[in-house]
Amino acid sequence: MTLQAGRLSAEEIAENFADLHPRLTPHEALVAADRCYFCHDAPCVTACPTDIDIPMFIRQIAAGRPREAGKTILQQNILGGMCARVCPTEELCEEVCVREVAEGKPVLIGQLQRYATDTVMAAEGHPFQRAAATGKTVGVVGAGPAGLAAAHRLAMHGHAVEIYDARPKGGGLNEYGIAAYKTPDGFAQAELDWLLGIGGIFVEHGRELGRDLTLDGLRAEHDAVFLGIGLGGVNEIEVRGADAPGVRPAVDFIAELRQATDKSDIAVGRRVVVVGGGMTAIDAAVQSKLLGAEEVTIVYRRGQDRMAASSHERQHATDAGVRIICHAAPVRFKGRKHVRKARFAYTMDGPDGLRETGETFDLKADQVLMAIGQCLDDAPESLTLAGGKIAVEGPGRTGVPGVWAGGDCAAGGEDLTVTAVAEGRDAAMDIHDSLTG
Numbered sequence: 001m002t003l004q005a006g007r008l009s010a011e012e013i014a015e016n017f018a019d020l021h022p023r024l025t026p027h028e029a030l031v032a033a034d035r036c037y038f039c040h041d042a043p044c045v046t047a048c049p050t051d052i053d054i055p056m057f058i059r060q061i062a063a064g065r066p067r068e069a070g071k072t073i074l075q076q077n078i079l080g081g082m083c084a085r086v087c088p089t090e091e092l093c094e095e096v097c098v099r100e101v102a103e104g105k106p107v108l109i110g111q112l113q114r115y116a117t118d119t120v121m122a123a124e125g126h127p128f129q130r131a132a133a134t135g136k137t138v139g140v141v142g143a144g145p146a147g148l149a150a151a152h153r154l155a156m157h158g159h160a161v162e163i164y165d166a167r168p169k170g171g172g173l174n175e176y177g178i179a180a181y182k183t184p185d186g187f188a189q190a191e192l193d194w195l196l197g198i199g200g201i202f203v204e205h206g207r208e209l210g211r212d213l214t215l216d217g218l219r220a221e222h223d224a225v226f227l228g229i230g231l232g233g234v235n236e237i238e239v240r241g242a243d244a245p246g247v248r249p250a251v252d253f254i255a256e257l258r259q260a261t262d263k264s265d266i267a268v269g270r271r272v273v274v275v276g277g278g279m280t281a282i283d284a285a286v287q288s289k290l291l292g293a294e295e296v297t298i299v300y301r302r303g304q305d306r307m308a309a310s311s312h313e314r315q316h317a318t319d320a321g322v323r324i325i326c327h328a329a330p331v332r333f334k335g336r337k338h339v340r341k342a343r344f345a346y347t348m349d350g351p352d353g354l355r356e357t358g359e360t361f362d363l364k365a366d367q368v369l370m371a372i373g374q375c376l377d378d379a380p381e382s383l384t385l386a387g388g389k390i391a392v393e394g395p396g397r398t399g400v401p402g403v404w405a406g407g408d409c410a411a412g413g414e415d416l417t418v419t420a421v422a423e424g425r426d427a428a429m430d431i432h433d434s435l436t437g
């Protein structure tokens with residue numbers, strides 16, 4: 001009944017959450033690199049949101065120079081280590097790799113990227129040096145991928161950077177969101193510490209824009225401001241019983257899991273129902289299963305083809321034993337002291353949008369995780385919004401002079417780690433140009 005910690009032994013849980021794709025050995029890396037055709041106008045580069053010179057870094061690995069390969073990657077994407085672990089490569093570089101197109105087997109770009117960046121990070125020192133101090137200061141709000149990429153690029157150009165983050169640890173969703181088996185062994189904090197090795201970046205935790213800081217105050221204090229505040233709120237739908245104990249946002253469950261020193265302490269239901277169709281739904285479902293839930297069901301209101309989670313991710317979930325039910329929307333969660341049952345209505349897509357057919361079904365559930373999307377938490381009023389996010393032009397310019405934004409909080413672009421890095425980096429270059437031009 002209800003939630004219970006330790007459904008599996010600590011050893012089983014450790015095994016379940018082990019590194020999804022452990023680092024290649026030097027020999028495996030050479031074999032993988034050898035498959036690359038080093039294409040001219042390589043499609044893999046075009047598909048990479050951070051424009052990493054993929055054939056170049058693979059050639060460097062093939063030539064036995066993995067540190068140089070790592071630097072080629074990190075020049076474009078300072079969080080290349082995290083991206084190597086979490087990028088949906090099957091939809092980006094590896095999807096368009098000519099060896100995937102011709103043979104259905106791409107060059108292992110993501111794993112080679114990890115091999116090269118791990119090599120650089122294991123070496124002494126930081127691969128980049130700061131330029132001479134410019135005397136300018138930039139305030140960066142948010143220590144997630146967007147804020148960190150912006151801060152590093154600005155520091156490299158000699159600006160003094162102050163990062164303000166609301167949470168006790170930096171890294172944003174790298175630390176609090178990404179599935180635990182994609183980034184085990186404290187990699188998010190290790191990468192953050194390594195990134196700060198450039199110098200010139202000072203991080204203040206527990207400092208929240210809107211509570212402890214104002215945009216006007218930051219503008220007065222700094223020569224420029226970059227906002228990388230992500231999407232801190234969760235979407236809500238009106239469902240009877242949604243306040244019952246046992247029903248909670250999936251992102252909170254995932255954050256708790258990521259912060260646990262011992263995952264066998266995390267309480268999970270015997271029967272878990274996850275509502276939603278994106279990456280968060282998949283991660284919540286798979287990790288519930290890995291914690292020992294017996295039945296895990298994802299319920300999505302439209303068809304599989306409309307799910308934000310890719311076919312690769314859906315396959316990952318079903319391989320883990322998760323059931324996916326489509327065309328159903330929650331109408332009621334039942335249970336007085338604790339949720340016991342979730343009622344769903346079948347849905348149909350019609351000319352007037354989605355509608356319920358009138359037929360319903362019940363799923364037994366002692367835990368319901370709502371993964372119906374994140375939203376922007378109270379943005380400063382002076383900013384213009386577009387589609388619920390901060391409206392930006394070009395490389396992250398907001399309508400407020402001296403203020404840039406990027407990553408999930410900014411309109412346009414995909415909500416991916418690599419996109420956030422690209423946007424942070426590009427906004428930083430624009431800030432640099434505006435401060436020195």
Ligand SMILES: Cc1cc2nc3c(=O)[nH]c(=O)nc-3n(C[C@H](O)[C@H](O)[C@H](O)COP(=O)(O)OP(=O)(O)OC[C@H]3O[C@@H](n4cnc5c(N)ncnc54)[C@H](O)[C@@H]3O)c2cc1C
Pocket residue numbers: 086087088141142143144145146147164165166167170171172173174177178179182207208209210228229230231232251254279280283377406407408409414415416417418420
């Ligand atoms: C569960 C989950 C799994 C995901 N898995 C993947 C994946 O496998 N691969 C992938 O590519 N992408 C994944 N994503 C998406 C990816 O994590 C995000 O696109 C990326 O983290 C966005 O970076 P960001 O810097 O814009 O925002 P965030 O990572 O959200 O960072 C925002 C930072 O700003 C801080 N902040 C927020 N508000 C304030 C404020 N008012 N004042 C001060 N600080 C503030 C937060 O504390 C946080 O540190 C996942 C997302 C989720 C939710």
Ligand code: SF4
Pocket residue numbers: 035036037038039042043044045054055058096097098099107109
């Ligand atoms: S498309 Fe594939 S084969 Fe061509 S350069 Fe990129 S990784 Fe190498």
